[in-house]
Amino acid sequence: MMLWRTRTAFLGVFTALALIFSYVETLIPISLGIPGAKLGLANLVIVTALYKMRLQEVYVLSVVRVVLSGLIFGNYISILYSLAGGLLSLTVMAALKKGDRFSVTGISVAGGVFHNIGQLLIAMFIVETFSISYYIPGLLAAGTVTGLMIGILSGQMLKRLVNIQF
Amino acid sequence: MNTGIKKNDILLIFIVLAVAGLAYFLHSVIGAGGAGSVTVKVNGVIEGVYNLGEDQEIVINEGTNYLVIKNGKADMTKADCPDKLCVNQKAVSKKHESIICLPNKVIVEVNSGEKGEYDAVAN
Numbered sequence: 001m002m003l004w005r006t007r008t009a010f011l012g013v014f015t016a017l018a019l020i021f022s023y024v025e026t027l028i029p030i031s032l033g034i035p036g037a038k039l040g041l042a043n044l045v046i047v048t049a050l051y052k053m054r055l056q057e058v059y060v061l062s063v064v065r066v067v068l069s070g071l072i073f074g075n076y077i078s079i080l081y082s083l084a085g086g087l088l089s090l091t092v093m094a095a096l097k098k099g100d101r102f103s104v105t106g107i108s109v110a111g112g113v114f115h116n117i118g119q120l121l122i123a124m125f126i127v128e129t130f131s132i133s134y135y136i137p138g139l140l141a142a143g144t145v146t147g148l149m150i151g152i153l154s155g156q157m158l159k160r161l162v163n164i165q166f
Numbered sequence: 167m168n169t170g171i172k173k174n175d176i177l178l179i180f181i182v183l184a185v186a187g188l189a190y191f192l193h194s195v196i197g198a199g200g201a202g203s204v205t206v207k208v209n210g211v212i213e214g215v216y217n218l219g220e221d222q223e224i225v226i227n228e229g230t231n232y233l234v235i236k237n238g239k240a241d242m243t244k245a246d247c248p249d250k251l252c253v254n255q256k257a258v259s260k261k262h263e264s265i266i267c268l269p270n271k272v273i274v275e276v277n278s279g280e281k282g283e284y285d286a287v288a289n
């Protein structure tokens with residue numbers, strides 16, 4: 001096992017990478033017109049980390065990523081929003097990964113879908129309404145498409161990182 | 167480790183899309199027929215109910231958001247929020263559709279049948 005200091009350094013590198021992806025995402029002017037639906041490029045780092053790091057480290061990575069990118073590119077509402085999506089998504093992905101019945105693509109699709117569902121739930125809570133449930137079809141479809149893309153990319157990354165375990 | 171797609175992955179995608187399709191179907195069935203009015207809420211408090219049949223421009227929350235009603239549809243045209251998600255959303259006209267502006271806590275909902283009585287009061 002690697003030294004604690006080395007592990008921390010890797011965590012830092014992964015966090016920086018996730019932040020860069022968050023930044024790139026703010027440059028891409030794609031709006032699906034649905035609150036909460038994003039490309040989720042940073043999820044590429046989270047999915048890859050899920051296979052390469054200890055679970056508690058991935059949680060740390062996920063939370064630090066959301067808080068930092070929220071402070072830099074967003075506001076406190078967007079932190080709350082992304083945190084709900086990020087944590088629900090990670091929890092579902094970790095649970096599905098345990099049984100080894102899904103490939104990284106399936107895990108990533110579940111992650112994308114639950115990321116959007118987590119954000120929708122928080123939105124319902126903040127604006128105190130259930131009527132935004134009408135976004136569900138769009139969010140599920142968007143989550144599937146982005147999850148598929150991220151899953152395929154993560155699969156390629158993991159193939160190249162096959163001998164490395166952080 | 168295995169990076170290839172498994173049968174369970176396909177099944178998962180199929181289920182998610184089936185749920186999405188079902189939700190869409192339910193929404194279009196429930197929302198069919200259109201509706202008469204929209205309710206504007208700020209911070210969970212109703213600010214006003216407006217008739218969709220009447221073309222008008224509505225200033226919401228002392229000017230943080232602007233709603234335009236035209237040809238039976240309500241569209242958020244301006245907002246001072248940082249994400250502009252509300253402005254990018256499509257115009258709404260069917261029952262249960264809504265436009266939300268999360269940063270400003272503004273929500274515009276198309277009223278369901280029972281709330282139709284509001285129209286008489288508002289007009």
Ligand SMILES: [Zn+2]
Nearest residue numbers: 245247252267
């Ligand atoms: Zn807005």
